[in-house]
Amino acid sequence: xxxxxxxxxxxxxxxxxxxxxxxxxxxxxxxxxxxxxxxxxxxxxxxxxxxxxxxxxxxxxxxxxxxxxxxxxxxxxxxxxxxxxxxxxxxxxxxxxxxxxxxxxxxxxxxxxxxxxxxxxxxxxxxxxxxxxxxxxxxxxxxxxxxxxxxxxxxxxxxxxxxxxxxxxxxxxxxxxxxxxxxxxxxxxxxxxxxxxxxxxxxxxxxxxxxxxxxxxxxxxxxxxxxxxxxxxxxxxxxxxxxxxxxxxxxxxxxxxxxxxxxxxxxxxxxxxxxxx
Amino acid sequence: xxxxxxxxxxxxxxxxxxxxxxxxxxxxxxxxxxxxxxxxxxxxxxxxxxxxxxxxxxxxxxxxxxxxxxxxxxxxxxxxxxxxxxxxxxxxxxxxxxxxxxxxxxxxxxxxxxxxxxxxx
Numbered sequence: 429x430x431x432x433x434x435x436x437x438x439x440x441x442x443x444x445x446x447x448x449x450x451x452x453x454x455x456x457x458x459x460x461x462x463x464x465x466x467x468x469x470x471x472x473x474x475x476x477x478x479x480x481x482x483x484x485x486x487x488x489x490x491x492x493x494x495x496x497x498x499x500x501x502x503x504x505x506x507x508x509x510x511x512x513x514x515x516x517x518x519x520x521x522x523x524x525x526x527x528x529x530x531x532x533x534x535x536x537x538x539x540x541x542x543x544x545x546x547x548x549x550x551x552x553x554x555x556x557x558x559x560x561x562x563x564x565x566x567x568x569x570x571x572x573x574x575x576x577x578x579x580x581x582x583x584x585x586x587x588x589x590x591x592x593x594x595x596x597x598x599x600x601x602x603x604x605x606x607x608x609x610x611x612x613x614x615x616x617x618x619x620x621x622x623x624x625x626x627x628x629x630x631x632x633x634x635x636x637x638x639x640x641x642x643x644x645x646x647x648x649x650x651x652x653x654x655x656x657x658x659x660x661x662x663x664x665x666x667x668x669x670x671x672x673x674x675x676x677x678x679x680x681x682x683x684x685x686x687x688x689x690x691x692x693x694x695x696x697x698x699x700x701x702x703x704x705x
Numbered sequence: 706x707x708x709x710x711x712x713x714x715x716x717x718x719x720x721x722x723x724x725x726x727x728x729x730x731x732x733x734x735x736x737x738x739x740x741x742x743x744x745x746x747x748x749x750x751x752x753x754x755x756x757x758x759x760x761x762x763x764x765x766x767x768x769x770x771x772x773x774x775x776x777x778x779x780x781x782x783x784x785x786x787x788x789x790x791x792x793x794x795x796x797x798x799x800x801x802x803x804x805x806x807x808x809x810x811x812x813x814x815x816x817x818x819x820x821x822x823x824x825x826x
Contacts, residue, residue, distance in 0.1 A: 510808070528816075529812065530808040531808050531811060531812075532804050532808050533807055534804060536804055536805075540805065544805040544809065547805055547809060548809050548812070635798065635802060638802055638805075639794065
């Protein structure tokens with residue numbers, strides 16, 4: 429009798445789920461594969477010299493963003509600052525320095541900001557995307573080193589600019605745990621200094637990967653799951669100018685972050701094993 | 706004292722009436738109402754046939770029948786909350802996608818406008 433009740437509840441549930449899912453049909457056309465469809469409707473403004481765009485997620489980085497943007501321009505790359513709803517003059521400072529500024533209408537998080545930049549890159553038909561912190565922590569001058577690895581034959585899809593030396597105790601604990609949980613063999617899992625080729629960008633802009641919170645383990649697992657390759661290269665990093673790490677400045681954040689990564693790491697790890705087995 | 710059946714029947718009827726009224730006023734989409742109508746039917750079913758619960762409880766080995774009712778009720782609510790969470794996630798995803806698109810389109814408009822102004826000079 430209880431089984432019957434469960435079956436009834438389940439079938440009702442299923443129907444509820446189906447009806448819920450039936451609604452988005454009209455919205456889907458707008459959201460997915462929008463790079464192509466939007467490209468067909470709106471002619472994107474193309475800039476032949478900007479084949480590589482440098483995406484900088486920024487949240488209240490008024491003090492440093494202009495300097496970083498200027499250095500990126502000096503190197504001949506196209507800087508795109510994604511403003512994650514800053515309350516200071518980040519937007520204006522970046523624009524004055526000559527960057528393309530994409531303004532998010534609310535605080536969306538660092539990965540959502542980076543994904544915005546990637547969608548923009550797809551929109552502009554760029555071949556590579558480099559992500560860089562807007563606080564001056566990474567040297568734009570090292571971009572060439574990252575991209576250099578992508579120029580050779582059999583090039584990796586993602587290059588990570590790693591800086592193992594910067595680690596404090598909290599960070600080192602996080603890295604070790606994450607490596608163990610995710611099974612990824614990359615030493616600096618949390619580096620925000622990365623280069624992606626078009627294949628990786630096309631993969632990561634998908635709607636499926638919008639809800640990732642940080643640009644680290646989750647993203648790398650997606651990359652590996654799609655059988656794309658990632659390598660890392662050691663680069664020096666500067667102490668942050670004015671900003672602070674939003675994750676590694678308190679133990680409670682580290683705890684949430686580790687829990688988050690542990691769940692994402694362990695749940696997706698199994699899927700990869702099943703696939704290869 | 707009102708007999709239990711009357712009370713349960715009135716409760717279920719009131720709930721059905723409330724849901725129908727909400728559908729009529731466009732406060733509740735039909736898809737969502739199905740769930741609540743099913744719940745009303747369950748209330749009516751268990752309320753109007755008191756022996757049913759006892760029989761079910763005996764079948765699954767619960768000696769105190771009302772606790773089965775609590776188990777079912779909590780389970781129903783739990784499932785509903787989980788479904789809500791799923792929908793919330795879908796909405797959050799769509800919201801983020803739209804925000805990203807807005808940011809890109811805003812930039813395109815700005816660039817096109819600048820281009821227009823420059824060509825006008």
